Amino acid sequence: MSAKAKIIVLRKILVGEWDLLAYAYGTFGRGRILVRKGFYPKNAYSAVFEPFNLLTLDYHQSGELLILNDVIDVEFYSYLALKDYRRFLWMSKVAHIIASWISYYDSNVFDLLQNYLRMDIKNYKVFEIKLKLELVRALGIYREDLFEGEMAKVVNEIDRECRVERLEKIFLSKPAFMEISEALEKMLKRSLD
Template structure:
């Protein structure tokens, strides 16, 4: 079989074997490479996080074993910059947590974002959440409608502001609307505390719909 994949995560299996989670044209799969951590392995260094690969492989259930690498884009090199590494790690984790099957648009979004130069990690991560939520088909009404007060209650089922089961600061909803609608959203400054609270809300929203 042949497929295109992005490496989301890589761990050591045993002492020298490599186990990686890939996302691509055959969905989200686990790759096993025997002795993949040995320097003399011809595929050593190929399945590093963030790399894009086109491979021939064998598949047994959710496990694939690579036979050959046809093409590779070593996007992992971009992660030498610390801010870039933080962003690439975060969006790979988001896909790992919340995307369960292949979607061409989500795959394209992830590939584009891994390849771009990020200027503002917090704003870019929140924009990625927004884009992903909409590509998954969950159009949250809080991004488009509803009066924002000091604190608002949100219905996680449809994202409507009003009588909901989730309470959050109204300023956070206004911030998300700005990030969605501004072309230069990376100029928006977001404190660590605000980012942590907003991300928790977006994770809870996605968890409600993808659990």
């Protein structure tokens, strides 16, 4: 029995001689999609399954593995990573955060993933914290009492601000970034248990 899904490719690898295995997040949650002959030169699937692309596909399931039947639609976000190396690193970081901390489908998380992949930003530390804050809020696991004093002020400023221009101007020291990031990741880890 086949099903349809909207997904974002997080990464892809070669399996065997020509097959492609794509790690993706979409309406089935986080999963692996086998694309038979996906790396075959005459097959167009290799470019379609580039990381960061948004796809609508038809698939069937075999155990925990999803097998591609057909690609229905593609929105190419991968070209954004070609703009410069820093943009590629940012998009890779966003994909890594989703792959690491999110297992099940949530439409809010899917929308966040799309929005953050399309962002062209420079203040990576602040936007990484903003993404993690939005994830814990979307999952309903944010605790207001987690941060105190100056750290609480910084977190609240990042959390409340929605304008990219203003977020770009927020200074976040490396120790503060590490402390906030680790606390948010502990919250995200609890959501996986």
